[in-house]
Amino acid sequence: IAAMLQMKRPTVQSWKQRDGWDSVAPISRVEMSLEARLTQLIIKPQKTGGDFKEIDLLGRQIERLARVNRYSQTGNEADLNPNVANRNKGGRRQPKKNFFSDEAIEKLEQIFFEQSFEYQLHWYRAGLEHRIRDILKSRQIGATFYFSREALLRALKTGHNQIFLSASKTQAYVFREYIIAFAR
Incomplete structure (x- = not known):
C-alpha cells in the first residue's frame, strides 16, 4: 500500500494501527471493497455495458x-x-376430505362380495376370526386386488388405519392404485 501511495512504510503502518485495520471483520472488508468499486463505477462519466x-x-x-x-x-x-x-404467509388450502356415505359403503361392500371368488371369501371369513393371516399363495391369484378392497372396506367401517407389508415399492403402489380405483 505504501509503495502504491508513494508514502513511507511507517506512515501507512501508523494508519493501520490507529484505524485498527487488523480488527476489521472479513465481511466488513468485503463490504468496503464492494462499496469502493461501486463508487468508482458510479462516478465514471462514460459507462459501458459491462460497467x-x-x-x-x-x-x-x-x-x-x-x-x-x-x-x-x-x-x-x-x-x-x-x-x-413468504413460505408460511397466506392461508393454506384445507385438504379435501374423503367422505363415504353409508349408502356408498354398502354399495362398495356389495361390489366386494359380488366380485370375490370363493377362495377370496374364505380369506375374508378367516379375517373375521383371526387378527393376523399368513397366506401361502401362488402367483396371479388376485391377492393384491382382494386385500386392497378389503382394506378399504375395513377402514371405512372401523375408522382404523390398515397396515400392510409389501415385497416392493412397486407392489405397494399397485395396492394403492387398486384402493383408489375401488373407491371411485
Whole structure:
C-alpha cells in the first residue's frame, strides 16, 4: 500500500494501527471493497455495458451482505432468504376430505362380495376370526386386488388405519392404485 501511495512504510503502518485495520471483520472488508468499486463505477462519466452489468452485480452483492449482517444480529433464517418468510404467509388450502356415505359403503361392500371368488371369501371369513393371516399363495391369484378392497372396506367401517407389508415399492403402489380405483 505504501509503495502504491508513494508514502513511507511507517506512515501507512501508523494508519493501520490507529484505524485498527487488523480488527476489521472479513465481511466488513468485503463490504468496503464492494462499496469502493461501486463508487468508482458510479462516478465514471462514460459507462459501458459491462460497467452497468458490474454495477448491478455489486448492488446485488451489497444487498446479500446486508441480509447476512441482519442474520448475524437476529439469527432469523428469513433474513437470509426472503422466500422463507413468504413460505408460511397466506392461508393454506384445507385438504379435501374423503367422505363415504353409508349408502356408498354398502354399495362398495356389495361390489366386494359380488366380485370375490370363493377362495377370496374364505380369506375374508378367516379375517373375521383371526387378527393376523399368513397366506401361502401362488402367483396371479388376485391377492393384491382382494386385500386392497378389503382394506378399504375395513377402514371405512372401523375408522382404523390398515397396515400392510409389501415385497416392493412397486407392489405397494399397485395396492394403492387398486384402493383408489375401488373407491371411485
